[in-house]
Amino acid sequence: MERVIVARFQGSTHHESVVLWARQEATRRGLALQVVHDALPEGLDDAKLVVTGARDPDGVIFPACPVVLVPEVPAPQLSARPGAEIVLGVDAREPAQAAVDFAFDTARVRGVRLRAVHAWRFPSCTAELPFGVPQEDRAAWENHEVQLLADALRPWREKHSDVHVLEDVGLLPPARALSRRSASAGLVVVGRSSQRGPGPTLRALLTEALCPVAVVPA
CATH class of the missing domain: 3.40.50 (Rossmann fold)
Structure with a gap:
């Protein structure tokens, strides 16, 4: 068919x-x-x-x-937006494989760059620090998140060597990190693990996104 x-x-x-x-x-x-x-x-x-x-x-x-x-x-x-990049929202600890596949394939078909966005947050223990998070601790945590994303994407980068990938790690809520990138993107890609309707992150993203959003089921 x-x-x-x-x-x-x-x-x-x-x-x-x-x-x-x-x-x-x-x-x-x-x-x-x-x-x-x-x-x-x-x-x-x-x-x-x-x-x-x-x-x-x-x-x-x-x-x-x-x-x-x-x-x-x-x-x-x-x-x-000719040549606009594809933006992929990815959890470096548990990447949604179908969404990553779709994003890489879409970037390949369009011949454009893929920006993989991984949003992270401080560990819960930092809420108890009286003077905030020391700069050296923040740098160490951020370096760890950068390495997690690089490791998570390695199989796809090897499989799709013709796709240029930019790894983007930010200390932001996921919806905010993706909506910021949507202003210059051709498409934002996110995964969906549930058969139910959109969750709060997707709702927030759809409210703020300035380009189409692809929701890819697991």
Whole structure:
């Protein structure tokens, strides 16, 4: 059965951006495009990707394939970033393999850089420090996080040697770290481990993201 990209829209206020993004991605990947209104078709066994609006993520029944949520921006703005990097949100301690695969493959298809963003936080014990975190301790923890990310990505970097990867480690909440990078990105990619709807991190990201967000199931 031929694989397709499904563009799903509701109403008429946002459909141009959704369909435009889906059409461009279908062209890049050499796949057919199927446009549906409101309800997604049953099964979706032949769907490579579902593209829909980001306004109401609760209204999306997340299928077994990746879902791209397109923000409400003018349609031309979505195609005004030629060569824009792909941003991957990755937990260096437990990388979501399907999301990492998807991000590397998308960067390869587009011929662009992949930025792997790992957000970290101070250990809980630092809350009890009376004078804050010493600079040398912060540097040591950050170096450890940098090494964790490098180790986590090594198998993919070896497999996709043609993809240029920038490792980006920051002391920020995950949604904030990703939304900051979305301003100059072509796509943000995150993983999803649950069959339920979007969690608080994804909700926050969708509120702030300035480019489409791909949610990839485990």
